[in-house]
Amino acid sequence: MKRPRPPPWLERQRYLLDFTLSSLGRRKGKNMALAALYTLVVFALASVLLYTQALRGEATRILEGAPDLVVQRVVAGRHDLIPGDRVERLSKIRGVQEARGRLWGYYYDASARANLTFLVPDRFWGKPGEVVIGEGVARTRLAVPGEPFPVLAADGEVVVLKVRETIPSSSELVSSDLVLLSEPDFRRLFGIPPGLFTDIALTVPNGKEVSTVAAKIRGQMPDTRPITRAEITRTYEAILDWRSGLVVLVLAAALLSFGIVAWDKASGLSADERREIGILKAIGWDTSEVLAMKVWEGAVISLSAFLAGLLLAYFHVFVTSAPLLAPVLKGWSTIYPAFRLTPALSPFIVSTLFLLTVVPYTVATVVPAWRAATTDPDEVMRS
Amino acid sequence: MRKSDRFLLFLALMLALLEVARLHALHRGRDRAEEVIAMTAMARRLGLTDLSLFTDARYARHPSQADRFAPFQDHPTSLEHFPSGSLVPPPAP
Numbered sequence: 001m002k003r004p005r006p007p008p009w010l011e012r013q014r015y016l017l018d019f020t021l022s023s024l025g026r027r028k029g030k031n032m033a034l035a036a037l038y039t040l041v042v043f044a045l046a047s048v049l050l051y052t053q054a055l056r057g058e059a060t061r062i063l064e065g066a067p068d069l070v071v072q073r074v075v076a077g078r079h080d081l082i083p084g085d086r087v088e089r090l091s092k093i094r095g096v097q098e099a100r101g102r103l104w105g106y107y108y109d110a111s112a113r114a115n116l117t118f119l120v121p122d123r124f125w126g127k128p129g130e131v132v133i134g135e136g137v138a139r140t141r142l143a144v145p146g147e148p149f150p151v152l153a154a155d156g157e158v159v160v161l162k163v164r165e166t167i168p169s170s171s172e173l174v175s176s177d178l179v180l181l182s183e184p185d186f187r188r189l190f191g192i193p194p195g196l197f198t199d200i201a202l203t204v205p206n207g208k209e210v211s212t213v214a215a216k217i218r219g220q221m222p223d224t225r226p227i228t229r230a231e232i233t234r235t236y237e238a239i240l241d242w243r244s245g246l247v248v249l250v251l252a253a254a255l256l257s258f259g260i261v262a263w264d265k266a267s268g269l270s271a272d273e274r275r276e277i278g279i280l281k282a283i284g285w286d287t288s289e290v291l292a293m294k295v296w297e298g299a300v301i302s303l304s305a306f307l308a309g310l311l312l313a314y315f316h317v318f319v320t321s322a323p324l325l326a327p328v329l330k331g332w333s334t335i336y337p338a339f340r341l342t343p344a345l346s347p348f349i350v351s352t353l354f355l356l357t358v359v360p361y362t363v364a365t366v367v368p369a370w371r372a373a374t375t376d377p378d379e380v381m382r383s
Numbered sequence: 384m385r386k387s388d389r390f391l392l393f394l395a396l397m398l399a400l401l402e403v404a405r406l407h408a409l410h411r412g413r414d415r416a417e418e419v420i421a422m423t424a425m426a427r428r429l430g431l432t433d434l435s436l437f438t439d440a441r442y443a444r445h446p447s448q449a450d451r452f453a454p455f456q457d458h459p460t461s462l463e464h465f466p467s468g469s470l471v472p473p474p475a476p
Contacts, residue, residue, distance in 0.1 A: 017387035065426030307397035343408035
């Protein structure tokens with residue numbers, strides 16, 4: 001049985017693609033190096049984009065549980081302890097359902113060389129003298145439930161607490177460096193007298209009233225700084241904005257150098273390529289065919305690099321938990337959470353990457369070819 | 384096999400792998416959703432305001448609660464020196 005022939009236009013494109021691939025094959029080393037470099041750039045850019053997008057999504061979802069409003073007291077421009085009588089005053093503001101004094105602070109653990117966050121939960125389920133620790137703390141201090149947990153108090157005395165349990169590792173992203181303890185232990189360790197709190201958390205059930213409540217607090221207590229949940233979330237959006245930060249700065253330099261290399265390669269035709277265009281024109285190819293061939297050339301390299309780079313980045317970020325990005329995020333932290341991110345491959349990210357990488361390269365390939373293809377073949381070959 | 388067929392096959396393979404990645408994201412997302420819900424509940428129960436991502440500097444651990452000048456407060460003319468500072472900008476006014 002005779003196979004049906006594809007439409008002439010499609011068949012023509014396939015011949016053009018055959019020719020393009022042979023033409024690329026003649027400069028194999030150069031083109032392979034370019035494709036590898038291109039893949040690396042897409043991989044790096046996609047890794048940062050996928051990682052920050054996933055982390056931002058995670059932060060937004062988790063911080064939905066953050067207090068509606070946190071009120072800090074500011075003395076001489078610095079965050080200071082807030083008196084307990086403010087809890088009652090704040091709870092009387094219309095729209096506030098509950099006000100709760102929070103106790104939390106930092107403790108530099110010299111033995112582990114780590115900053116720990118000590119926090120008193122609203123209803124601590126352990127006994128006084130016990131602590132519940134995050135997985136990162138347990139790892140760094142090699143602490144297990146039932147073992148002593150010595151802490152240097154503000155008065156210089158060593159207070160020995162006991163590890164009650166560790167917080168499950170699945171929640172390390174929020175609890176890695178946490179040490180939960182009872183209120184009396186916290187006050188004893190940090191020398192905070194009763195009636196003073198680190199800050200006050202407010203519950204405002206109607207989301208639309210939060211900014212009004214914040215404005216009222218600023219009016220009634222000018223020495224305070226109310227922080228809304230929306231501001232907390234915005235902080236994380238700013239931190240994880242892919243345009244900011246060290247990684248992107250380094251990447252921007254790499255991207256720029258690649259841009260220069262790619263532009264040079266794509267926009268400046270070599271003598272060989274000019275001769276090739278001249279010969280093609282001389283044997284009867286018209287300008288549109290030369291251009292189509294060049295479009296294919298740009299598309300073959302950029303599309304392959306784009307897809308390979310994107311897939312490698314996905315594997316790097318969501319299968320191997322981004323080992324190449326972790327050192328940058330880790331900084332000097334001794335306690336770093338081990339966490340998995342919720343994978344996301346959004347059409348926005350894919351199309352952004354596509355527009356940033358494939359389109360410019362293909363356009364850069366076509367423009368000089370069009371210039372050469374519209375000149376007299378004899379002139380092109382002689383030049 | 385023609386060169387164009389080989390290339391189109393390669394493209395099809397890459398697109399198939401991309402689809403596998405998309406399905407993997409959907410599947411893992413469902414698994415992970417429970418963990419995220421548990422973390423949100425923990426943030427609500429303990430009144431947490433920040434992720435425990437950057438623990439090297441005080442202002443980087445709780446960026447949403449830090450003073451605006453926190454990176455520069457160790458002494459008056461000091462510049463922020465923790466690597467996290469490259470990722471955590473001072474809180475916006």
